[in-house]
Amino acid sequence: MGGACKALLPLAGVPLLAHAVARLEPQVERLALSANGDPARFARFGLPVLADADPLGPLSGVLAALDWAVALGADAVVSVAVDTPFFPCDLVPRLHLAAETAPEGLAIASHAGRAHPTFGLWPVALRADLRATLARGDARVMGFATSHAAAEAVFAPQTPDPFANLNTPEDLACAEAHLAGQP
Template sequence: MRIFGCVLAGGIGRRMGADKALLRLAGQTLLGHAIARLEPQVERLAISANGDPARLAAYGLPILPDETPLGPLSGVLAALRWAAPLGATAVVTLAVDTPFAPGDLVPQLCLAAETAPEALAIASCAKDHPTCGLWPVSLADPLAAFLASGAKPRVLAFTDAHHAARAHFPDEAAFQNLNTPEDLAAAEALIKAAS
């Protein structure tokens, strides 16, 4: 399998009140944290992001805008359409606001995908984390049809319809989403306490 990666940074960060990708945690942007977690685990990496791509140019990665912004699945679709012509088998996605993602995210998703009929797998602990998933490039057309159908573009609705396997991780904190300024402050305090 050839696994590419994509950091999902296309949201507008309403609850955070700022562009999450560029917020700083322990001296590094959230995007920098996500890249550091995912890049060593994949063959190639891109960023799914809307708005002015110049703000992310310093990272030197392809910037993939949504064709139609309908939430995280639009970013997944952009990643699949980017990766397929480059020879990828699948894309692993990671939300930009998940700075503590496990270092074995990709291998565990790949193992779980072996049991799924469509080789789709999502991360799971106490609850599912479908924006952290392994998406076969063969799902691009079904995903495009799902987004065009007018159905509410919920990630779990699509992954459940395609029999996604669950890759189980022991540490729920690894998938902590930083959605508010309070979440960001708590994560900063956690890092300081651990150092």
């Protein structure tokens, strides 16, 4: 996207972050944004902005969220990707149901036979192990999920793909067309 902050890119005249907030807010108690750099660029959203202690990728953001959640007395956090505006409106309850079958309560989303571990329910009980994993330089989201026997919340195939990332101007144009009701 030419180095632009994806969270602030407009889709149907609204920043991608606003789309994510609209989908996730009804499903959770509190929201926070995992982002590095100047947090002031997100001030209009009124969300706590959680910076990574050691930016190694999405797992660093999950750790920052777990640290934030522990201070609030929460048991878990849910992560989503801001550049995925069509994620399911029932993501959180489905992740919770899947987590009930996982030995450590970790669950990730799966769609059309593909795991999407950036969409996950992360128990705060895994915080110390996640910190140790990142300290070893291992930042593979799927690797961590697999090592903790994450359950998968399976979502049926649909159009558009609810877990498709908007990574190019063409992806953004397709999402605009979908919202406008065009094929």
